[in-house]
Amino acid sequence: MGETTGQRQTGYARSMMPFAELHALPRQLRRPAVRDLAWVLLSPPLLSAPPCPQRHPLAGSAWATDPQRLKDWLRVLDADDQPLRAWLAKLTSRRLGLYYECLWQFALGQAPGIALLAANLAIRDHSRTLGELDILLRDRDGTHHLELAIKLYLGPADGDGRDSAQWLGPGCHDRLGNKLAHLAGHQLPMSGQAHSREALAELGVEQVQAHLWLAGYLFYPWPGHAEPPEGANPEHLRGRWVRRRDWPMSASERWQPLPRQAWLAPARVEANECWAPLQFAAWLAELDPQAPAQMLVRLEPGSEGVWHEVERVFLVSDSWPQLPVFR
Numbered sequence: 001m002g003e004t005t006g007q008r009q010t011g012y013a014r015s016m017m018p019f020a021e022l023h024a025l026p027r028q029l030r031r032p033a034v035r036d037l038a039w040v041l042l043s044p045p046l047l048s049a050p051p052c053p054q055r056h057p058l059a060g061s062a063w064a065t066d067p068q069r070l071k072d073w074l075r076v077l078d079a080d081d082q083p084l085r086a087w088l089a090k091l092t093s094r095r096l097g098l099y100y101e102c103l104w105q106f107a108l109g110q111a112p113g114i115a116l117l118a119a120n121l122a123i124r125d126h127s128r129t130l131g132e133l134d135i136l137l138r139d140r141d142g143t144h145h146l147e148l149a150i151k152l153y154l155g156p157a158d159g160d161g162r163d164s165a166q167w168l169g170p171g172c173h174d175r176l177g178n179k180l181a182h183l184a185g186h187q188l189p190m191s192g193q194a195h196s197r198e199a200l201a202e203l204g205v206e207q208v209q210a211h212l213w214l215a216g217y218l219f220y221p222w223p224g225h226a227e228p229p230e231g232a233n234p235e236h237l238r239g240r241w242v243r244r245r246d247w248p249m250s251a252s253e254r255w256q257p258l259p260r261q262a263w264l265a266p267a268r269v270e271a272n273e274c275w276a277p278l279q280f281a282a283w284l285a286e287l288d289p290q291a292p293a294q295m296l297v298r299l300e301p302g303s304e305g306v307w308h309e310v311e312r313v314f315l316v317s318d319s320w321p322q323l324p325v326f327r
Contacts, residue, residue, distance in 0.1 A: 017044055017235075018056055018064040022071055026265045027308060033088060033103075034078045039265035040103045041070070046151065046214050049231035052184040055211035057104060057146055060139030062112035069112070094261060100150040100215075101134060114139050117203050123196050131190050136203070145191035145208045147183060151176070151216040152263070154241045154293075154314060161226030167218070170241075170293035170314055172321045176229060183212050219314050222246070241314040244289060254307065255280050258295040267297045267309035274299055274307045290317050 019042050026038040045054060056064075063070035077084055087106045091098060101119075108116045118136040122129055135146040153167035153176045161167070165177035188210040190196055200208065220226050222240035242248075256275040258267055275283075287294070294315045299307040 019067050029078045031081045035265040037103045044235045047231045048233040053211045060141045061114045143208045145210045147187045147212045149214045154219045155226035157221040157224045164229040239312040243318050254299045269307040271305040
């Protein structure tokens with residue numbers, strides 16, 4: 001997840017990963033929401049060469065020029081996360097994407113050197129809503145329209161994986177290629193359209209630069225082999241996916257399912273909540289053969305009796321991906 005010295009000398013590298021030296025911080029924090037917040041701010045993008053402009057939302061902040069300030073802010077929040085919990089209490093949905101956006105809004109609202117002008121700015125044609133701009137902010141480099149996305153894609157068991165259309169969401173409703181096309185062809189250009197200019201003018205904004213920030217994980221077939229999709233960031237976060245029939249039984253490793261709301265930061269599990277191998281085996285035996293994809297994590301013991309994630313895997317049905325996705 002780190003950059004070489006040569007990379008860090010370029011403005012482009014700084015705009016992509018301004019906090020490379022803090023990559024281990026999410027694992028060091030204790031409170032779940034603060035760990036997720038740190039992961040959101042510090043994790044690398046899925047792609048280093050997407051089909052549209054990409055920029056880290058904090059690239060123009062004072063935190064980017066002094067990462068220690070960001071580290072100190074997260075440490076203070078980990079000691080008392082009440083402000084973050086109060087902010088997240090406004091969420092009325094458990095959708096992972098909305099949780100991800102809400103964490104970004106919290107950070108951007110407090111980041112030094114950034115003015116958060118709007119979040120989820122509705123663009124309307126009279127009474128008809130045309131869409132929303134995820135984030136509108138101003139920093140030292142100008143005014144920016146940002147589209148934020150958290151995605152998890154599974155690579156093909158057949159095919160080399162270079163084509164982004166081969167990478168599917170776990171529910172088979174989404175493809176990386178389609179998401180990129182929608183971002184490049186619809187979401188990012190929206191801020192330059194006439195109806196958006198009217199909404200921006202009401203906020204005193206005349207011109208904006210449009211960027212995406214796409215984070216998440218890519219999961220590779222197990223067994224099998226797939227190359228990363230075209231334009232993938234060499235430092236992207238990754239896991240594996242496996243069909244039920246191929247699950248490698250082990251009597252010693254510690255695996256357990258991870259609920260959807262805990263899919264962001266690497267898992268941290270207290271000793272009394274860590275499953276024994278027999279508990280996982282019983283859960284697996286009772287799991288419906290056609291159950292939706294299950295996120296599993298392998299845990300190893302750390303200090304103070306806490307177990308830490310060392311690997312994550314999507315367990316899918318033997319019939320995954322279902323044929324309707326290919327029609």
